[in-house]
Amino acid sequence: MKKGMLILIVLNLWLLTGCWDVRLLKDNSLVVGMGLDVEDDDKVMNTSVIRQIKQNSGGTGKPATSNVIYSAVGNTLRETRSYIEKQLGGKYASNKMQVLVLGEDLAGEDILPIIDVFYRDPRNSLGAKLVVAEGTAKELLNMKMSEDVFISEKIFKALIETEEQTLIPGVSIQSVCPDLFDPGIDFALPYIKTKNSDTFDVAGMALFHDTSFTGTVLEGEDGTVLLYLNGEHGASSTLSFNVNPEEEQRQNQFITTNAFLKDQKLKVKVDKSHNVSVEINVKLNVTVVEYPKDHLFDHEKEIRLNKEISKQLTEKAEKVIEQLQKANCDYFGIGRQLIAYHPETWKEIDWPNTFPSIDIKPKIEVEITGTGILK
Amino acid sequence: MFRRRGGKGEGLNAYENPQQEEKSLFPKLADNIFFIQNSLVHTEDLIIQHLSETESLFFIESLVDSKEISDKVLTRIMNRDNEIVCDKKITNLYEMTNLLLDGYTFFISESMTFAAGFNSSAQEKRSIQEPLSEKILKGSHAGFIENLDTNIQLVRKAVKNPKLMVRYMTLGERSRTKVAVIYIEDLANDDIINELFRRLSYAKVDYIQSPGHIQEFIEDETYSPFPQMLNTERPDRVVANLMEGRFAIIADGSPTAMIAPINFFAFIQTPDDYNNRWLIGSFLTLFRTMSILIAIGLPSLYIAVVSFHYEIIPFELVLALKGTLEFVPVPPIIEAVSMLIILELLSEAATRLPSPIAQTIGVVGGLVIGTAVVEANLVSNSMVVVVALTAVASYALPITEMGTTIRLLSFPLMVASSLFGLVGIVFGLMVIFLHLCKLESFGTPYFTPLAPFRLSENKDTIIRLPLWQFIKRPSGPRPKDSVRTGHPRGWKRDE
Amino acid sequence: MNEKSISQKQLFFMVLQSQIGIGLLALPSNVFSHSKNDGWMSVLLAGICIQIMILLMWTLLNGFKGKSIFEISEIVFGKYVGKFINILYTVYFLLVMALLALLFANLLKEWILGYTPLSILLLIILATALYIGKSNLRVLARFYMLTAGVIIISIVLPWFAFTFNFEWAYLFPVGQSGLGNITMGAHDAIVAMIGFEIIAVILPFVEGTYKQTLKNVSLANMTVTLMYVYFTIACYLIFSPAEIKIISEPVLYLLKAVNFQWVERLDLIFLSIWIIPMTTSLVTYFYLSSKGAAYTLHKGQRKYTIWYLPLFVFILGLFFSSEFEMKQFSKYVAASSYIFTVFMPLLTLLVSIVRKKYNYRSSSV
Structure with a gap:
């Protein structure tokens, strides 16, 4: 022990010279959100939302914080960072970042070189949510509202909420990483729209092919259907169907349900001439939350509704898949299945050219399992 | 390590009887008196009572109970026939001197070949109380005294x-x-x-x-x-x-x-664990184990987090910590060390003072220094919480010695963590653990039953299992008889 | 030799802790470079190879009960050749120690302490290793067994990584890379799994029969193999093949993105925990080399060797600056490990049989 103490005392001497890796929390300027856009000359524009503590809030009082937004243009992300650091008193610390917003134009290019630094630096936060913004990220982060509320937190919370409702996939910087590198699977990011430059909403899913945005956005329930087809689900989802078009009052035409994914199966079939066909079977359990028109006393009515809803959902799924194929976004990872289980076929065909034309048959079966506390 | 070996002792039995010299009783009383007075440097509380020309009573006034002398010694001397009824018959004058110092009274008569010793020592003692530093809730409240x-x-x-x-x-x-x-x-x-x-x-x-x-x-x-x-x-x-x-x-x-x-774990056990039912005992022991971890590791962990790896903690907590730290001028290590020093000073001051003043110290220290220091932005709020938690945790250990040791060890760990963050803590802990593995108490491993690991003896280290499971004695002290109980719950089996 | 004996259980943990170490962190991606997503089979194969090496070493030791490898080589080859061979062993152990220390320091620099000079990191690593390694075998055994608890935590941690999407398809098609590549991959894995050489020195101090020791050492090796396979598969399930190629420490990367309510950056925590097995395997080689040097140069007294060997490693470490140099060094050490784990024991065994020094009777007991 004495030797151990001695060693520690010797190490103490280094304390006087200062330590190399100390990054005191108080010296760091926490970046909570970052927006990336492409500039005219192909440079990157970095818009950072930085959380700062107000001077008058030391001591026992509750700390008051405020958002400050900085922008800088540079060739690489790290370059923009050092430009921002020049404006900023304190170290630029993006390791507790919550959202990374990609501008639409930037997402349309290969995004891998731009976000490379997040994977390379061990200190970076890989848990940050990755989203695509309509227009530019700068506009989104700089919107008027950002003076009153913490814009990045608001986006973060909106994302979490929509994930729970199975509207968008739960995506972080890390979770897209395997897909970015894998030729056999594509991904989708949440898509945020700005409304009258003062509010935003999470509109749906931006489909990617390989590493770039295809321009196609699945909005609303389309996204939910796609997620269910891929076996992903949040806590639940709210789906409405027009089951009684003949009714006069519009509200009576509809049934609104809460859906829960029960089962999802994806089958890839390959015949001898390397024709790929895919079958997707999804089973959903739904509970009726709104159905003013009728009361489901007898089983007959339930069965009719089950059939009707299943039919409508399957139709919707077909449309979604059509969109997917048009955008050439292999969201289901069919290519990966081919690599794993049919490697000969994979070698034979040119996947990006084949995917839009393959046969994908979705089938969604719905069963009403509950009607709330009313029949 | 510097292991110093002293010169060899004079034989193994030297310690048992340090009195080597021998001087037998003189036939003349005066010689005896002279010898004893000399060997007790003519101290003035040595009383030599001359009962007659040839008989004397020796005792040290400050050590004896005068009632004993008048009741017991004198009656026995007066009522003796041929044989005197006494506690000790001594012929060696050196031994007699020693016994005088133990509170004996001696009666020497020229007619006897020995000195008759009577135990007459005054028993001045405190009553049996519960020890202040080791209080328990249930069980015996007796404590040792100075006798x-x-x-x-x-x-x-x-x-x-x-x-x-x-x-x-x-x-x-x-x-x-x-x-x-x-x-x-x-x-x-x-x-x-x-x-x-x-x-x-x-x-x-x-x-x-x-x-x-x-x-x-x-x-x-x-x-x-x-x-x-x-x-x-x-x-x-x-x-x-x-x-x-x-x-x-x-x-x-x-x-x-x-x-x-x-072994180490004896320091975190209290009789309370065994006086309560085992579930409660386990609960308490578990918390005490946790308190060791907190006391030794919390300040250094905190330093590592706020000065190296704040990514570890969740976003909201980072913001909260940043809020409290923002305007503190000193680095966390200085903050922590100064806070801990203040704490040690307070507790040291409070121990030595009579309890009414100690309370004042508590108020001044806890409230005045605590709040003022934070309000002046000298120390962050969060650091006060950490230090207070550490202190509470270290005082939760039943043996204060161990609590202090643990608190002491947290200092080098803090230094290590301020230099290398989590890495420093792990290296520091490794050194401490190796030290614990190496340590022995009278040739038995100190960190048993964890190192060397003995699963069956871990029944009362971190948790305490029901007593009937303690069939064997811990092997640490290498007892001659290793079986502790039979089947205290055999009645259940024999139903 | 004033070493006190250790128990069979402790032997198990000593071998386990010596084998597990820094090699694991980069293992999945190293193996991948040869055997693609069949890497886990390479690891399994490597485990079997190690088992064979253990058997070889054990057979040799079994013929000379109560003797360590240093004593055996002097008995078999005579005093001077034996001494020379012992020096070779010592140098090998020392080089492995240096390699481990360097890799260790580099890893810390890359993942946690980016700005701290490598020399300082080396210094704290070696200082800790020195403090641990200078204690006697019994204390080491206690320490290894005590700290083995953290391995369990490190096994549990990757489970949390599974909370997000993992893909069974990444493991398929099984066997695509062919036997040749799998064997090549096994070479990478073997490098990460050496450390069992410790039995060559400590086996004489183990209580119980040699048969039991074989059982425990094999069990330890099996545990290590299974654990490595587990980590390899975990990484392959989570990273796509293209990704795993470019990630240098997949096991850490795996944990990097896991978010909990209360803890983030699990990789930091994992790495901090993993410091312990990394240190123990370093200490193992430190112990072996100091034992060897003590046996050949100081009549078995480790008093001096424990001081100058780390110093030597430290000075050696100052010469390596780039990752490339380190890789070269690592390659040479890996190649030499075959000499000292396969060739030398085999040679000793054959020579001892030829020269009739091998004690068959003791081996049959």
């Missing part, structure tokens, strides 16, 4: 075992302190007992006040921050340990017993 005989009596009363061995010896060349080693003959390992006496034989010092003095002479590793002998004032703790084959050392004049060979 050796009473202490042994307390132990004997709890174990009425004929094999309970008490070995006296006198330590301290000038203080002549009476020291007792207690163990159970058919449990304690002979090698360990022999080793103890071998070590004690080297303990030649002039003054011994308490077992704490002896501890540093016979401990395996004095440079270690960890105590390798358990100091306690509780008879029940002593008895429980005797029953596991350990020995205890008690010295006259001190209410503290020293138990060895001991």
